[in-house]
Amino acid sequence: MTERRQLAVVTGASSGIGLELARLCAREGFDLVVAADEPQIHGASAELGAFGGMVVAVEADLATLDGVDQLYDAVIATGRPVDALFANAGRGLGRGFLDQDVDEFRRVIDTNITGTVYLIHRIGNDMRARNAGKILLTGSIAGFMPGSFQAVYNGTKAFIDSFAFALRNELKDTEVVVSCLMPGPTETEFFRRADMLDTAVGQQEKDDPAEVAKTGFEALMRGDADVVSGWKNKLQTTLANVTPAGILAEQHRKMAEPGSGER
Template sequence: MSGPSDPTTTGPGASVDGTVPGAGPTGPRPTALVTGASHGIGRELARSLAHRGFDLVVAAEDDALETVADELRADGAATTAVRVDLRRHEEVDRLWEAVRATGRPLAAAALNAGVGQGGAFVEIDVDDEQDVIDLNVTSTVRLAKHVLRDMVSRGEGRVLVTSSIAATMPGTYQAVYNASKSFLQSFAQAVGTETAESGVTVTALMPGPTETEFFHRADMDDTRVGASDKDDPAQVAEQGVEAMLSGRAKIVAGSVGTKAQAATGTVLPDGVKARMHRRMAEPGSAR
């Protein structure tokens, strides 16, 4: 489990000062892609990148994306907004074509789109669980294939994959969601090791419970975790962007409490963590 004290991991193209190759003050602004950019952590990732001098391609499936795009333009970032349903293969490919259509190399990509679903596995509609897999896992792999092939061919680039501290524990009453994040954690670290000598880095972002629409959309308002105090998405995003641009392999992002929870999880048996998760995520546990 990583925290702020983890050493920076860099490849040949990485910069220890958190910059991206080609992003100098006299050159053109670098371009970054952010998925799931209309709300929460994704919105804050886009804002953080804009504040650091990036132009943006932002993607989400809802109307709020245009509002975010307007905010980014007001911050001085040339912004392309692409409304896509990334659960569909052809929509992932259409997003990549929109990136290519900018005519500019992609310096950074935050693969952040995701969804959760709370409740007992035997009671949840299988199509809802499939949506979690299609968006969190399948679309990330498919989009990463496009992004990383392009970056590796140029010998530079930074990728951030939004995992979660949920990746480290069995997700009682969030079985498929936690499993999807475990996949992303393993995927990001494996692929990042493969690309490390190419000048391309992959960072796993591991937030804890964060103040977004996630728990409401996952039907978890009546759970202890859903009703609890949560981390600031702007703080999570800022830490994630800094880790990505520095080439770190992973970052547990958020408050001191989240980092302590993640550290504690490294020494507990899975069975204990599964029972702890049940107390936090069981429907009605907020009462």
């Protein structure tokens, strides 16, 4: 009897950390359902198919419940259980909060929190019912700091970091594993899309998304609760736990204030 290939679902898989997670899954013999809210997901799917497994691409707006339902329906259509869910889709937004467009900051919240939590609720219930599965949430070290000039984004990541630990605890008596990957600044399209290229953090040297993804993938396979990628980020999170919030907010301002990269 041929052994069943495992199935992984990866969101935000058109580029960056998500694409690297999908590549790792493909190399490890997973079949894939990959999703993003942009047409580039189809090109990514073609590349991933070269590894020899099944790849289903879903272009859907994961900031909406309908978009998440579209992805879930595509998963159900495979007739396969999800062995690993990589809830990686996310969106950033720079500049001062009061200067931001309401629709733009709502989209950050709906992508990073609402869509992510709804997808995990749908697939997580299926995993719990069969008492098997792995879930990796992409949080961020940004969740440890009040995000001056990135206030909404950092707030959403604080939610995701906290939510991951809570869900893991709720499922501790099951065989469903929940892990949280907490990267620092990573070399992706994030800072361009968040309009932060003129900031100090936007211009600094950043982590390799392939290394970040590898760190998260291996942590999930080991069953770790969480992992911070990169020693500098580990140090930063350790210091954040003992530093007053006001000081952290001022430190973040120096990194994320518009024009800070030109000083």
